[in-house]
Amino acid sequence: MQRTRALASALLLAAGGAAAEAPPGGEVGYVFTDLFWSVYQTGDASECPQGFNDGPREQFAALYPEPARLDVATTQLAQEIATWHPTTEPEGFPFYTVEGPYAYGLDLDGKTSPDDFEHPDGTPGIDNAVYRAVGCIIGFRGPDGVEHIFQSKAIKDEAYNRMMINLTGVDSLADDDSVTVTVYRGRDELLTDATGENIMPGGTQRVDRRWGEPLIRETSGRIEGGILTTEPIGELVIPWQNLQVPSIHRIRDARFELRLDSTGAEGLLAGYADVDTWYYQLIRNDSTHHLANGQISAISLYKALRRLADAHPDPGSGENTAISTALDVRMTQVYIVDEASQAASP
Amino acid sequence: MTSLSEWGSRGRRAALSLVAAFAFGASLPGVAGEENARSWREVPMPPGFQVIVSELEGPVFADADGRTLYEWPQHVLRNGYSGEAPGTPGCYDEPTTVTAGLMSPYPAGIPLPELDTRPACTDLWPPVLAEEDAEPVGEWTILERRDGALQWAYEEQPLYTSARDRRPGDVLGGTRRRYQRDDPAYRVPVGPPPALPPGFAVKATSVGRMLTTASNDAVYAYAEDDAEASACRGACLQRWAPVTAPALAAAQGDWTLLERSPGVRQWVFRGQPLYTHRLDRHSWSQQGSDVPGWSNVFLQPAPAWPAGFTVQATLAGNVLADREGRTIYVYYCADDSADQLACDHPVDTQVYRLAMCGGGDPQRCLAHWPYVLAGEGQESPNRTWTIVTIDPRTGRFAADDAPGALRVWAYRDRPVYTFGGDERPGDVAGGGTGEWRGMRNGLRAFWLRDDYMQGIL
Numbered sequence: 001m002q003r004t005r006a007l008a009s010a011l012l013l014a015a016g017g018a019a020a021e022a023p024p025g026g027e028v029g030y031v032f033t034d035l036f037w038s039v040y041q042t043g044d045a046s047e048c049p050q051g052f053n054d055g056p057r058e059q060f061a062a063l064y065p066e067p068a069r070l071d072v073a074t075t076q077l078a079q080e081i082a083t084w085h086p087t088t089e090p091e092g093f094p095f096y097t098v099e100g101p102y103a104y105g106l107d108l109d110g111k112t113s114p115d116d117f118e119h120p121d122g123t124p125g126i127d128n129a130v131y132r133a134v135g136c137i138i139g140f141r142g143p144d145g146v147e148h149i150f151q152s153k154a155i156k157d158e159a160y161n162r163m164m165i166n167l168t169g170v171d172s173l174a175d176d177d178s179v180t181v182t183v184y185r186g187r188d189e190l191l192t193d194a195t196g197e198n199i200m201p202g203g204t205q206r207v208d209r210r211w212g213e214p215l216i217r218e219t220s221g222r223i224e225g226g227i228l229t230t231e232p233i234g235e236l237v238i239p240w241q242n243l244q245v246p247s248i249h250r251i252r253d254a255r256f257e258l259r260l261d262s263t264g265a266e267g268l269l270a271g272y273a274d275v276d277t278w279y280y281q282l283i284r285n286d287s288t289h290h291l292a293n294g295q296i297s298a299i300s301l302y303k304a305l306r307r308l309a310d311a312h313p314d315p316g317s318g319e320n321t322a323i324s325t326a327l328d329v330r331m332t333q334v335y336i337v338d339e340a341s342q343a344a345s346p
Numbered sequence: 347m348t349s350l351s352e353w354g355s356r357g358r359r360a361a362l363s364l365v366a367a368f369a370f371g372a373s374l375p376g377v378a379g380e381e382n383a384r385s386w387r388e389v390p391m392p393p394g395f396q397v398i399v400s401e402l403e404g405p406v407f408a409d410a411d412g413r414t415l416y417e418w419p420q421h422v423l424r425n426g427y428s429g430e431a432p433g434t435p436g437c438y439d440e441p442t443t444v445t446a447g448l449m450s451p452y453p454a455g456i457p458l459p460e461l462d463t464r465p466a467c468t469d470l471w472p473p474v475l476a477e478e479d480a481e482p483v484g485e486w487t488i489l490e491r492r493d494g495a496l497q498w499a500y501e502e503q504p505l506y507t508s509a510r511d512r513r514p515g516d517v518l519g520g521t522r523r524r525y526q527r528d529d530p531a532y533r534v535p536v537g538p539p540p541a542l543p544p545g546f547a548v549k550a551t552s553v554g555r556m557l558t559t560a561s562n563d564a565v566y567a568y569a570e571d572d573a574e575a576s577a578c579r580g581a582c583l584q585r586w587a588p589v590t591a592p593a594l595a596a597a598q599g600d601w602t603l604l605e606r607s608p609g610v611r612q613w614v615f616r617g618q619p620l621y622t623h624r625l626d627r628h629s630w631s632q633q634g635s636d637v638p639g640w641s642n643v644f645l646q647p648a649p650a651w652p653a654g655f656t657v658q659a660t661l662a663g664n665v666l667a668d669r670e671g672r673t674i675y676v677y678y679c680a681d682d683s684a685d686q687l688a689c690d691h692p693v694d695t696q697v698y699r700l701a702m703c704g705g706g707d708p709q710r711c712l713a714h715w716p717y718v719l720a721g722e723g724q725e726s727p728n729r730t731w732t733i734v735t736i737d738p739r740t741g742r743f744a745a746d747d748a749p750g751a752l753r754v755w756a757y758r759d760r761p762v763y764t765f766g767g768d769e770r771p772g773d774v775a776g777g778g779t780g781e782w783r784g785m786r787n788g789l790r791a792f793w794l795r796d797d798y799m800q801g802i803l
Contacts, residue, residue, distance in 0.1 A: 243528075245784075
């Protein structure tokens with residue numbers, strides 16, 4: 001919560017007293033402009049005392065010091081098989097998880113357990129096992145990690161990713177004990193300034209009812225001190241595309257905690273990510289080449305995700321199918337227009 | 347004109363009669379008709395070559411035997427280049443034996459699979475050889491190969507035929523569909539330029555040869571229009587922009603002109619005044635076709651898919667699906683050799699496909715990526731969608747009566763699949779499976795409409 005407040009301070013200052021006023025018609029919309037797995041990083045990476053993990057390039061070199069004596073099937077394809085048909089079997093490489101006490105995120109289960117983190121503001125019980133898995137992988141760390149770079153760009157450039165929330169029944173952006181929050185996908189480009197880089201408030205987004213109807217969700221929330229907290233959404237599907245492969249994430253029990261003002265919103269989206277969906281999104285959108293640039297061994301990461309999964313056990317096997325997570329989210333105000341459904345093309 | 351293959355030798359003997367049979371501008375039965383006969387620009391050709399209209403790729407050059415001609419343009423991949431620079435043949439008869447290192451992060455120099463049966467580049471891509479007394483004609487020139495043999499080139503790209511093509515009009519070796527940096531260096535069929543006025547272009551897509559502006563904006567027609575009158579006026583023009591013609595433009599072939607108002611003339615194609623859609627968000631869009639009465643314009647529609655196949659909406663557009671609504675996938679593969687040999691066909695090595703679909707286990711492949719079975723009594727509707735017999739234990743073609751063989755649907759002679767992980771119609775969870783997001787050794791969904799992927803069709 002403290003971080004949410006700190007990150008949003010500039011927005012709040014800019015908005016001045018506007019937050020206390022009701023938005024026109026009691027309605028305000030926001031479009032996602034940043035969305036990425038929340039990673040708590042210190043300057044000296046003290047949360048990763050054993051260093052960062054090796055990636056596909058390093059693992060290949062270790063496994064096959066003389067590949068010219070072997071062949072494609074027993075080297076290159078063997079690694080691809082291990083990537084696309086992953087297992088939880090132990091491997092010969094160490095995997096470094098986050099060992100620090102702190103993480104951003106929310107207390108999803110209302111409990112404080114040994115595997116939980118503490119929020120930097122002192123809040124206990126933070127559930128964010130995805131961070132524990134990816135926090136010591138260079139590709140997931142900002143601002144230069146390959147995943148961080150790709151997603152930061154794709155969320156703005158790819159209309160497929162154009163998620164937004166619409167708040168209705170809003171009496172005040174500072175305090176309101178009951179608002180309705182609807183999640184939509186938009187259809188339009190983002191409004192930018194003349195540089196084309198900076199997203200500006202005041203744009204218009206049409207609701208995507210042509211392809212995006214399955215993404216629409218509704219929940220309730222309350223605003224206290226300018227911070228929106230929503231009730232969990234059973235399963236939020238987040239469209240997640242880069243490099244022209246349309247993928248998704250499935251976040252169960254998803255909830256928002258956002259600092260609001262009249263120009264934007266910023267905070268967290270947290271819940272339990274379906275592990276298989278999470279993993280296959282990663283490797284479908286990024287080839288081993290891309291993963292190698294971020295020293296992301298999908299083979300090793302899968303084992304960690306499975307090991308650290310902490311929710312929604314499979315009724316048959318009892319193994320957890322979902323993993324707690326939090327995403328940093330930043331949004332810009334837009335006017336959301338819900339046009340009548342258009343006829344399907346022949 | 348000669349060719350290295352046995353078929354070429356036979357063809358050479360029969361060249362004269364076949365030239366007569368495939369007269370210039372010939373069309374295949376059930377493919378063309380008068381519309382296609384006017385759809386390309388005649389170019390000078392050396393004796394013995396011809397233009398054939400294929401049902402998928404449109405007009406292509408072919409040799410006297412009707413074999414489609416291909417080029418192998420140089421292509422920039424992540425770690426280097428492959429393909430041929432203009433004027434420089436690069437496909438020879440020594441089989442490559444090691445990887446080229448184009449599949450980053452894997453290094454070069456790793457022995458390729460099945461070396462004992464690995465074909466040479468020219469086994470799959472016989473060069474189109476020229477006689478010693480052959481003369482260049484127009485864009486057709488003659489190159490000297492490093493063994494001294496002469497090879498025909500078009501626009502300086504060396505020409506080849508494909509071992510995959512079996513009948514005149516087959517274009518099974520390659521496609522003109524758009525490929526990008528992470529795709530292999532594909533072979534591409536070569537043909538005469540389409541007969542278009544300046545300012546227009548044609549894009550090969552999964553749904554047909556789409557007419558666009560030269561800047562790749564989709565072009566639309568309105569059902570209420572005819573060649574003499576446009577019904578789109580007033581408020582309609584806020585959404586639709588007539589494609590206007592310059593003052594000196596003249597009607598020719600399929601193309602005529604409509605004077606919307608004094609001095610403002612609109613292009614008309616096959617009787618349909620043309621527009622662009624102001625709300626289209628990207629190139630080659632189909633978004634305008636959502637508006638009742640409006641449709642994209644094609645020079646040639648794609649051949650019909652099998653009866654019973656369906657179209658399903660996804661989060662990103664439409665995909666082709668089987669009778670139950672399961673998304674159809676196509677396997678793509680080219681190996682990491684300097685030759686960039688394809689590995690996506692049942693007669694190619696199956697090592698790559700089996701690795702992706704089942705970790706090397708054919709049974710797991712059948713569970714994860716089942717073939718799309720053809721129904722009893724179903725027949726191939728055309729030469730693009732065919733029914734083939736596959737041995738599921740090997741992935742290779744089998745005799746029709748072979749024990750355990752499956753009768754399955756194939757697109758361009760390659761079996762198609764569904765994905766075991768797709769749970770409901772519209773799921774595309776298998777898309778992008780495999781190396782390089784399914785582009786170099788993997789599976790991609792059969793998209794019919796792309797609203798978000800910027801021209802993936």
